[in-house]
Each structure stands twice: as structure tokens, then as C-alpha cells.
Amino acid sequence: MSEAGATEVGTSPTDGNRRSWGFVAGIVIPLALYVVVVLSGASLSSIGVDGLREDPGDPRGVQWGAAREIRSDEYLTQSSHELAVLATGRSTHSLLARGPDITFQISSGQLAESVLFAENNLLRLGPLLPDAQLFAAVRGFPLLLLALTLPPLLRRFGASASTSWLAVALSILAPVTMWWSLTPVRLLSHASAGCLFLLLAHEHWVQAPNRSRTPLRRAGALALAAAGGTLLARFGTNYVPWYITIGLPLVIATGLYLVREAPRRAAFVVLGVGAASGAAVLMATFLQNRPAIEATLNTLYPGQRRETGVMADAWAILGAPGLHQLQDGAAPVILNPPEITSAYTLCGLWALWLLRRGLPDSTARMRAAVLGLALTTGFWVLWCTVSWGSFGAALPGANLVPPGRAAQSVGFGSTMLLAVALGRAPQSGRLTALVPAALCVGATAFGLLDLQSILPSLMTSAVVITCLVVGALVWLLTAYPRGLSVAVACLVLLHPVAQVNPVLFGLGDLRVSDSARIADNLADRARAEGRFVAADSTTTSALLVANGAPMITGWQISGPNEQQWRKLDPDGKYEGAWNRGVSYLTVAFEEQRTSEPVIAALVADVIEIRVHPCEVPRSLRVGWIVTSTPHRERCLKLERKFRWSGKPQFLYAVGSDARGQG
Template sequence: MLSGATTSSLGIRVLRQDPQSPLGTMWGTPRDIRSDEFLTGTAAELNVLSLGHTSSAPLAESPDLVLQVASGQPFETLFFYDGDLLRLGPWLPDAMLFAASRALPFLVLALTLPPLLQRLGASRPLSWLGYALVVLAPASLWWSFTPPRVLSYASLGCFLLVVATERWAAATAVRSRAAALVLAALGGIALARLGGYYVPWSLTIGVPLVLAVAAWILFGPQRRAGLLVLGVGAACGGALLALVFWENAEAVRATLDTLYPGQRRATGDLLAPFHLLGAPGFHHLTGGERPAIGNQSENSSAFLVCALWALLLVLRPSDATRAQRAAFAALGVSIAVWVAWCTTAWGSFGAALPLLNLVTPPRAAQTVGFAATLLLVIVLGRTRKVGPWSALVVALACGLATAYGVTSLRGTLLTMSLTEVWVSSLAVVVAIWVVTVFPNSWLAIVPLCGVLLWSGAQVNPVILGLGDLRDSQAAGAVRQIGADARSDASYVASDDPLVSALLVANGVPSMTGWQIAGPREDLWVELDPDRSEELVWNRGASYLRMSFDGAAGAEPVLSNPTPDTVLISVDPCSIPEVLKVETLITHTKLDAPCLTQSSEFVWVGKRQRVYTVGSSG
């Protein structure tokens, strides 16, 4: 963290002043498929570092809930404890704060998940194997480590609830019981984050662990203490979440009313086998091949094969307690539900099921393997010693399942050979056999963790600092443009999303950028009075763009060049007053009579012209 090192792809060539000469030190290759990381998430986080709070285009509602960062409102500030790091940007070094923010979920997960899994039944070596399987799963690597961040909220909250239960049960003084209640409240608040972050993955990644820990508490010897702790945690977490929603009422309403994602309802469907069982073959993707269907992120998954491994072991003699068996069952039921969601067509019945209908089958398939990983390590930790031949049967069954899934992967990875299929399947057989026979041996666990690290080491780059987004001459130029715009209470607009990313990352009040939470309906109606284009602009999770090629004197034209882009085409001299745009940035030479070129800078190797909008006379 002190070095400012992160695994962000912000150093990608399309976010450089000179694409051939990046600033800063970087190892590895940034991935253009992760545009929602380097174009959206990273730029938005750097925006908070610049300003000390979130900001968004005036046409968009507040992004606080989506970004999990406060803008100074009291309940948000308490709720988004990790995002508060970014708000220290005006006072502390940005690169270090950015690195600390990106590293915090890994630290929280390292401090809470292993001890939590050990209480549920895992041995110490197995608990750390669970950590490695979660952090280094292909879905984690290809989704810029978003799944571990989701799991960190669940892990932290559950761990605090477990410690609170233990402290309450052992308490002999009022002070000890008060401390237990405080821990319970903090645990509930941490778990409430699952209700405000990316809900589909909160349901598939976070909720299974919460259910398992709740079952462990309720079926354990400290049930009465556990009921009290769970009640306090639920009340405090629910209350604070409700207050945060109240502070962001307009953004919540806008998100729920959007045609996408707010009104989207999914149903279960049959997916190709690789979506569920193809994870061990994903090392092939590090070679740079683009899948024929979908992309690297959409096709990635976690290690669902661990569920089959756990199922074969749970049938054997076990030393699990009643509480641990309850945790097994809770995780097992969760996995079964999501696997059924990805392997069966549920039709209109599925679309009517609350919560499940918020999760598309591909999102469930990508992440159900995380619960499978947790189930495996706690089941294996309680299973009595397995002999070499019995372990071989388990390993071969899992190897065949892997071969089935990775063979299916060849339908989208056209250069994958049968040799790679069998090598990855054989690696699974060997790993499962060794860990099953020697589950409590670091000599079995550490090499497997090393293989996982090696197989995914090339997915994400490592970069020191903030690269061209902050340290280039172009960044300095737009910061001055931003200062001038703030003094005039006006906005800047660009026709290039790569320039918009530069503007947002440097805290410039920009009309173009992102409509993450949803639209500000009152302003969009000014552009579309009869709401005839509502299908175009009523979206969340979208890029906002402008083009300056509108016919002279014409009204703005709204369109969707891509499903996640909202484009406003305008005549520069007829920009609606409601937008308050007084500065335009484009690499195209404009000759409209109302424009005066005030400066220029270079970004992505192109000369960007800065125009001031005045009267056309």
C-alpha cells in the first residue's frame, strides 16, 4: 500500500497521453475487457480522491450507493467505512489511498475468513486454502477482484457476530456484555452492505455464508446468546441500511425505475457446462485469446467442482458437531438452488420469484463456486481420515466432471486443444487426491496455492501509482479546465469517453461520464419533453456521451450507439441551457460561430481541442 501498487488496468494504452510511452512502472498487461474497471470504477474512485466526495454528471442521480462512497451525509459516512479512505484524498497521497482502498478487502478477508471457517469446521491449513481458492478463482481475477470484495462484507459481518455470541455467552460483567452488543451491531452493519452493493452477487456470494453462520449459531450450544446477537445485528444493520436508502431516496427510486437494470427480471435457464465447471481450464485465457462467444469475464467462474468434492466426502464418517452440520446444510442448499437456476428453464415461474429473479443465470454460474469452496473446506476439515484408494475415487469423479466442463469450454476457446483439457483435468485429480489424503498438511496446501497463483498471475497487471490519468501533462491541463468550470458553475463535455475518463479522474465537473445509479428524470424531460425517447435515457450502469455534429439550430437527438451508452447529439451553438455546458473538448476541429478555441492538449496520441461556448451572435 505504501508503494501505491495496485492491480488496476488504469495503465492501459487508451488511458495514456502517449500510447507508446506510459508513465509510471507497470508489470504485466492491462486487459481491455475490464473497461468497467479502468473506465468506470477507477475513474470514479480517483474522482473521489480529487474532491473528497462523490460527484456525477448533472443528468445522473448520485452514485454513492453504487460506488459505496459517501458524499458527506452522516449515515453514509458511517456505512461506507472502506470508501471513506478515498475521501481523504485532498489531504493524503492519492496513490497510497487508492492502493489502500483496493487492498482493504483482501486484508479484511484474510483477518476474518480463515478464523470463521475454522469455527465452522475447517482446519487452519484448509481455511487458508479456502481463502486462496476464493481470491484466485478465475471469476475473481477476470472481474477485477469484485467477488472477494463482496465476500469480505459477509465475512467481516459474520465473524463479528460469532465473536459477539462467544463474548456474550462468556460474559460475567456488564462491560463485557456491552462490548458484545457493540460487536453485534457492527456485524449487522457490515452485513447490511450486502443490501447496497451489487445485489446479484451479494445473493450468490455473501448470503450463503450468512446463512451458514446463522445456522451454526442457532444450532450450537450458545443458541440463546446467538439469538440475541442475531437480533441486535439485524436491527442495527437494517436500521442503518434504511437510513442510507433514505439519504439516497432519489437515487434508489431512479435505479428501481430504470428499464435496465431496475425493471429487469431474470429466470433460470440451462447454460453450457463450462459456465459451471470450466474454471480449471481458464489458464488458457491468459494467452490472450478472445472467446468466440462472450468474453473472458462473462465466461469465467469459480471452482464449483468443490461442491462435488464436498458431496462425496459428506457421505463418509465425520466428526462434525450438530452446529457444523447445520452450516454444511445451509451452504449445500444454497449451492443446490443456484445450480438449479443455471441448469433448468424456470420460465415465468422463475421470473416471479423475489430475489432470485434479480440474478441472471450467467451471474449465478460465475459465482456459485465460491459457496462450494467454503463448503468443501469445512466438510473436509471434519471428515475422518480418507485412505488413498477412497481419495482416488473422489479425485477421479471430480476429474471427470472437470473434463466435461473444460471440454465444453472448447466451444468458445477455439484454440484450446484436447491435451489442455486432459492436463487441466489431471491437475485437478492430483490436487484433490493430495489434499483429501493430507487435508491438514501445509505441504499439501501450499503447493496448490502456488499453482493457483501461477495460473492467474498474468490476468491482472501490477502498476505503481496512478499513471497518465494523474501524472501526465494532459491531467494537469484538465485540472485547470475543471478549476475554471467550477468558478463559473458550469460543466465540461467531451465527445470521447476516453477523455471523459480523464475529466472524471481529475475531478472536473463533467456533463459526460457515467449514469451509474440512473437518470435525473426532471432534467432528462427537459431534453425529451414528450418522453418519446425514454427507452434511450432511462438506464443505469451506462456511459453518457455527447457529439457536437447536430444540425444548426436543431434540438438534441438522443440515441443508444451501444446498449450501455446514451448519446446526446447537439448543435454546439444550441446546447440546452439546462445542461450549463460552457466548455467542449474534442479532437475534431469545430467551426461553429459560437465557439472559441481556448487551449489544447494531447490524450491517447490525439490533439484535443478545448472550445469555449459563447453566443453565436
């Protein structure tokens, strides 16, 4: 024992050094990077897009790379609503819509949602602390949470330190993650953190060192279980279909891991406390947001939508390695760049080959976790490769998941399975490693040749090069599943997505421009007078929403406020157009007076109200309108001119001469 020093009995100094380096790599480095990101005010948001600039030729702040207009459901929606919380301390939404808190996971100060969406309470500190740093803190938090929780979770399932970090890289650098503004990672981070907390709770429960400390440790275990359940309760919020496909494999694996070995009593206590706590917080949050929940459930879309499994195209499942050209401006002939992106599903095929001989030197609970990952991932593969018909449409939970969304996200479960398989399966020799490399090359070629049908710019030479790169990486990681190989893989994975998102420092023109100051002043006046603002463009609405203005236009995410819509459409003639969630709200101010407003769904996610500015019903309390065209009406008084999106904007006060309907 004299030479034990700082190391434990049964360990060597080398083991202690490895644990020290593991602590640095797994905790210190992610935390240090997060602090740098927060202090610099950096984010991957696209709010620096030209449409959200006062003068696109002279943008404010610093931005590396170009923002992409296609990501409008980030910069026109989620971001503007988060900035509204920074401006006012609570969320805002159109008078015609219900609250966005459940979908955007925003806390407006109500107790239950403040617990459920804990980190987003940082946004409520906007009146006290710098907005740019708070915005960066919230946007960077999912990446930090994933880095802190996914590696230790997967190591408990059997992954090595290196392969668990490979799973992090494959998840963050998946094309669907980067093209969907990190949404999949945000969902995955909640799942991994919740599952890890449940495992830590179980460990605390069963490893009490002595009787005197048992009650304290078990109280801590119950607190961890409650926290884990609360994190997993987010599955009922935001984008539920992806929570199901991305998070459920980890939840099933965790449950099987806990109950596989005796004593099972502790496992059932932990799972029970987690489930009860999560259900209680979620139900309380739903009750606090009941109007929004009811509106969503009653919408024509997405509330009444039910799906069934169908056969997806090969490119939808296996096309991820060939999507690098999208960041260079290549356009698909159908859909759009984000819609054709996916994660690395071929990892599942790779993992199955590695697992063909089982998992030697693994515990029963490790094998149970692998079984859970394999079964749930396999189910979602079948959901998007086989036609399920009416049976699939009747499956609770599964019928909420469009097969296209399953195809995009099934690669995350495949990635988790690969991390465990690489870390636990017998190491392959250099010749043997050629077999999985060939399998993955074949699968990639099959997907990319099909991808060429919708992405004509993908040349055959690029398909060949991509397949060779895939084969080389699979061979390298199979033969040498260690840190250096993982680092090489990360560098290669970075190439297809490096230019997808900009790095923006600060909040651009939404905070420091003259237009932003005008919007902020208007927001203060509108809130003080209890009146609302309407704009004829989505980008102008985003500016006003971001500064906390009470709006008629903007974004109807949860669903409609039927009582307010009836003021525009008393007979429900246009209900098919406005009874939708996930839609932009705009107004087209007509030059000719009409007998009634006309409401139209221009495309799937845009609801337009066509009305003369003097005919807006008084009961909607519209105090100002902002238009890109001048109007000369007795009911309007021009207050200000300013520029936004590079175009003149006219701010009119709506006067008492308005002949609106009551």
C-alpha cells in the same frame, strides 16, 4: 503446573507454538503485506490502459504487466469515481445522472453512508494525503479483510487452519475474481467479516468470566453485533445479485450455527441487534440517496429486470480450470473473456463426496453450518441447471439473479463447503483419494469439452493436461489436507490468472501528466463557475471525472436524472435509450445544425447524444467541450490543445453566442 509456563492448562508447548505461528500467518503477515502495498502505491487497477495515457508509447509511472481494455467498467467507472473523491472529497456524477454512492460504495460525507462504507472514507483524505497511497489502501482493503476474517470464520464451522486458507486462495484466484477486478472478493470479504463479527459477539455474550465484567462484555458483544449487521447491510448496495449468490451461503450458515445449540437467547439477541443495526444504517443510507434509488428502480435496465432459473451450459459452471488461455489473448466466439469466467464449482462435488459419511467429531452447530452452506449452494446450482419458468420469476431475491451470474459465482459457496469438508471429514487413504480425483476429472472434462465450443483455441491436449492437473491436486489435498499441499495448490491456481491484471504503482497519467494538470485546472474553474463539461469520448470523460470536473458525459450508473434529460428530450421520444443504469454517456458533436438533439443507445451500455455544439440547451450550463476533432463555430473558443489516448484533444469554451434552447 510448574511446567505449564506460557501454555494453558490442558495444552502442550507444541499447541502454544502452533497458536503463535497461526497468529503470525493469520494476522501479522496479511497486515505486513497490506502495509507494503499501501506504501508502494500498488494496485491491480487497469487505469494504466493505453486509452488512459497521454502518450501510450511513453507511459508515466511503473506498471508490471499489461492492462486490459476489456475491463472498462473498472478503469472508466469505479476507478475514475474513486479518484474524483480523492480530488474533491466527495463523489461526482454527470448532471444527467443520479449519484453513484450506493453502487460504488463511496462516502461523500453523509453520516449513514460514511458508516456503511467506512473504509472508503479514506478517499476523502485525498486533499490531505498522497492519492496513490490512499487509492492502494482502499483497493487492497478487501483482500486484507478477507484474509483476516474468512479463515477464523471457517475454522468455527469446522475447517482446519490449512483448509481455511485454501478457501481464501480458491476465492481470490478464481478466474471470475481476477477478470472482474476483484469484485467477488470485495463482496465476499464484507460477508465473511460481518458473519465473523456476529459469531464473536455471541462468544463475548456467553463467555463472561465473572459477574463484575458481564455488563462490559455484553456491551462489547452488542457493538460487535451492530458492526456485523452493518457490514452485511452492504448486501443492498453495489452488485446485489452477486452479494446474494456469494454472501448468502455464509449468512445462512452463520445463522444456523448460532441458533443450533442452547442457550438460544444469546443467539437471537445477537442476530436481532445485527439485523436491526444493519437495517437502520441501510435505510438511512437509502434515504440520503433517495433520488438515486428511485432512478435505479425505475430504469428499464436493471431496475425492471426480473429473472428466472434456466439451464446453463456446462462450460459456464464447470469451465473454470480451462480458462488459463484467456490471459494469453484467446477470444471466445460469444460474449467476452470476463463473461465466460467462473469460480471453482467442482469443489462442491468434491465436498459432497467427502461428506458422504457425515462429520465425525463435529458439534451440532458445525453440522448446522455445513447444512446451511450445502443447501444455499445447492439452490444456486439448481438455479442455473434447471428451468424454473414463471415460478422462478416470482421468487423474491432469487429473481434478481441472472442464471449466468449464478453460474459464475456458485463456486464460492462450493469452496467454503470444501474447506469445512476437507478439515473435518475422516482423512482418506491414498487409494481412496483416487475416487474424488476421478469424479473431479470427469466433471472437469465434461465442462472443458463444452468450453471448446466457444473457445476453439482450447486444444484437446490442453483439456487432457488440465484434467490431469485437477485430478492430481484433488488427490493430493484429499490424502494430505495440510499446509504444504495447500501451498502447492496455491502455486498451481496462480498460473491461470497470474497475467490477468497488471500491478500498477501510482495512478499513471491520470495524476502526473500535463493532460491531468489541464483537467485539474478545468475542474477547478468549472466548479467555481457552476458550469459543466462534455466530452466526445469515454476515455476523455474518465480523465475529467478523475480530476473532479462536473460533467455532462461520463457514467450513468444508478440511473437518469429525468428532469435534466427532459431538457434534451422534452417529449420523451428517446426515453427508451436514456432511461437506463450502468451506461456510458457520450456526446457526438454534429457538424450540421439540427432541429433537436438525437439520443441513441448504440449498444447495451452506451448512450450517445448527437447534437451540434452550438445547440446544446443553455439550461444544461455547458461551459466547455472537449473533442478529438477541431470545430470552427462562432459559439466556440479554443482554449487549449493537449493529447490524451495518444490523440490530439481540443478544449473549447462555449461562449454566449451559443444558440441553444432554453
